[in-house]
Amino acid sequence: MNSVYKKLSSCGRYLLASAALVLVMAPVGAQVQNKPDTGSATPVVRRIAITIDDLPFETRRLKLADEQRATKAILAALQAHKVKALGFVNEDRLLVKGEVDARIGMLESWLDAGMELGNHNFGHLGFHGSSLAKYQEAVLRGDTFTRWLMQERKQVPRYYRYPHNQTGDNAEVQKQFEDFLQQHDYKIAPFTIEHDDFTYARVYEDAVLKNRKEDAERLRKAYLANLDRAVNTFETMSDEMFGRQVSHILNIHASLLNADMLDKMLSKLEQRGYQFITLEEALQDPAYLLPAGPSRQYGMSWLARWARMAKKRLSVYGQPDPEEWVIKWDQELAR
Ligand SMILES: [Zn+2]
Structure with missing residues (x-):
């Protein structure tokens, strides 16, 4: 069933969209098929890079010690599955009185665990509605501590992830900003798969903080099932767009939900035939050379952006919405 909600994408809230737009984006009756490799004589190799946004931690409702524990759990899950993930930092999230050192320490733990860090700008500023100058300032201000920590390890931040994945309001400003990124030795970090983890995460955190154990368990189950539905959809888009599976890039966030679920999510992806690769390896897929257009x-x-730029009509565009009760709960929290 197609919903009438349109996403603001990563870290955003749901907005009511016009029925016309929904019809264009997701034709009624479009079916998504699950295509597991099991039983196939020549299994398809699927590759995916894991990227995690809003470091050191997405929300500010947990106590520092809980965020530190959650960070450890995320890193343990990544290491258990031999994933070299890319973590994208909002350095404004470091600036909490009395906790700055500890929060820098959280970032350092990502590097110590063999992960790479990237820039997600200072203040999580969206490109939509921002002047180019202000947006560029947020990028330059966004890597001071990250650069310092990485320098000690003879590394530099190499990737930029757009907050809300907003790549500009028009082609001209998009190009100007891309030139700016290049001048500062940054590459864009796109993504192909998301599954509304930020929505589930907000609601889940609320359930945990209010000690609503049954709801928390229900959410964990719903969230994991949603990963399958989302991956089905994006695999369908990749097949229809390229006749093959691109090297995928998953976009999730540093949250309590992912601390509790990442191990299971990575196992699920392995069961679907995925091998974990780095962002650098994923970007070697020629698909990423295609223009994605301003958002x-x-x-x-990016699968939807490529299709739009190529004027190719796909049977599905983007992941199915979370369950209605999850969306309702999230909307209540926003009030
Ligand atoms: Zn973000």
């Missing part, structure tokens, strides 16, 4: 407000998967 304006809605930062959709």
Whole structure:
């Protein structure tokens, strides 16, 4: 069932969209098929890079010690599955009185665990509605501590992830900003798969903080099932767009939900035949050379952007929405 909600993409809230737009984006009756490799004589190799946004931690409702524990759990899951993930930092999230050292320490733990860090700008500023100058300033201000920590390890931040995945309001400003990134030795970090983890994460955190154990368990189950539905959809898009599976890039966030679920999520991806690769390896897929176009407000998967630029009509565009009760709960929290 197609919903009438349109996403603001990563870290955003749901907005009511016009029925017309929904019809264009997701034709009624479009079916998504699950295509597991099991039983196939020549299994398809699927590759995916894991990227995690909003470091050191997405929300500010947990106590520092809980965020530190959650960070450890995320890193343990990544290491258990031999994943070299890319973590994208909002350095404004470091600036909490009395906790700055500890928060820098959280970032350092990502590097110590063999992960790489990238820039997600200072203040999580969206490109939509920002002046180019102000946006560029947020990028330059966004890597002071990250650069310092990485320098000690003879590394530099190499990737930029757009907050809300907003890549600009028009082609001209998009190009100007891309030139700016290049001048500062940054490459864009796109993504192909997301599954509304930020929505589930907000609601889950609320359930945990209010000690609503049954709801928390229900959410964990719903969240994991949603990963399958989302991956089905994006695999379908990749097949229809390229006749093959691109090297995928998953976009999730540093949250309590992912601390509790990442191990299971990575196992699920392995069961689906995925091998974990680095962002650098994923970007070697020639698909990423295709133009993705300016996003304006809605930062959709690059699969949808490529299709739009190529004027190719796909049977599905983007992941199915979370369950209605999850969306309702999230909207209540936003009030
Ligand atoms: Zn973000």
